[in-house]
Amino acid sequence: MRASVSPDIFPPRGHEAKRLSIVDAAAGVFCREGFAGANIDLIAAEAGVSRQTVYNHHGDKEKLFMAVVRDLTDRCNVGIFATIATFPDQPGDLEADLIGFAVRLNQNCICNRDGKFLRKLIQTEGERYPELFAEWREQGPGTTWPAIAARFARLAYGGYLTIDDPDVAARQFLGLVNAELQTTFMLGGTPREDEVVQSATNGVRTFLRAFGKSPALGSVKKHTALANA
Amino acid sequence: MRASVSPDIFPPRGHEAKRLSIVDAAAGVFCREGFAGANIDLIAAEAGVSRQTVYNHHGDKEKLFMAVVRDLTDRCNVGIFATIATFPDQPGDLEADLIGFAVRLNQNCICNRDGKFLRKLIQTEGERYPELFAEWREQGPGTTWPAIAARFARLAYGGYLTIDDPDVAARQFLGLVNAELQTTFMLGGTPREDEVVQSATNGVRTFLRAFGKSPALGSVKKHTALANA
DNA sequence: ACAAATTTAGACACTCTTGTCCAAATCGTC
């Protein structure tokens, strides 16, 4: 993909910068207006670029759209894996550590600009580009969910949790910590930080009531009046 | 809103039928193509009606869109409340009854045509019509979630569950039983029935591990080796 | 069968958008 000329110097300088600002602006406009409603003139204006430059770089509205989705998928994946790397493998306070992880996942991967945009584009145009979004499904949930599941499996193996099926547990973990944000997500809004923390806290507590190995290790305190050895 | 003439006979006969078939076709097209991409000619064709009739009935693309959302909201609410009425207040087998309820909720309210369409329209155009979707939020989640929460509160009061906050529990219940369907929902797909049952089963099991009062009553069997009185 | 209301089909003006072309201005590099 490099420039094919003599030395390995890339095409000029601001070239790539423009490409990026175009894709960036396009992401915003496609999300706000939908594919059909998105206006190339508007994208160009928001990117601070002439319309012709948009066509020079991407050729075509459809190709531009694809570039946007690919870019977003890549950037989101980077963020998600960086966050998964902070999963508490050997937790001190399991409850607090899982809450922290859930909040980071939300703030860095789901509620940030890229995450919001990618989600909306998938919801909005997913049916129109089956191949493109099949690709996303593989690269996105297809790789990140197992990665999270593996971390939960490790916690179970380490004796911190009692889990049958780590894949199910991972999906339920995500369902729980986002349970109170669904309506906001649906309308395309961004929850406030305290809402994210609240939802994560409630979700993790319930998660640990279901999967926590023993009250002594983790969280389940006031609720289980069930005496145990 | 009645016809203002002599007897209380409504305008002709097929009038209302046409209105409905227009709104119906419009719902489908708006979902597939988005508001901007939706084509009035296409809507008219799919409704089996001339374009002029569409304008006669609804005046305007925007007004037609609003009519679609209102119609869908109403119909979905009817379905949801009908389903909530089947909530197991005095369960025989709590696990099985809750799974049944979750499956009914999914099949009758979330995965059916109206539910799918309404969800997609909210996700797609929610930001463009703040008042309209504020209205939905009040009439939809604003009334159904508390209704579900009340049923869980009743189960707790009846000694079947141990719940702190019924509202949180209700949201988490929904999050859990849908945990495995998220990706499908996101792409606008319809999960197969066995997927719905699977997700509901796993979700309810986890829910009862967290909130079930005692293993004897419900489900938590093999996992809690914790001996109890 | 009659009269009123509704529906239809087609033409129409108008606006908006996409994508192309081109000459002038600008930028980055040597």
Place this chain on the structure above:
DNA sequence: GACGATTTGGACAAGAGTGTCTAAATTTGT
């Protein structure tokens, strides 16, 4: 300072879609 590549702005053709209008056909109730 000069050269080559990139960017710019504006004009342009072609197409598509909205909303209106009209006269003819059809349906509906009596």
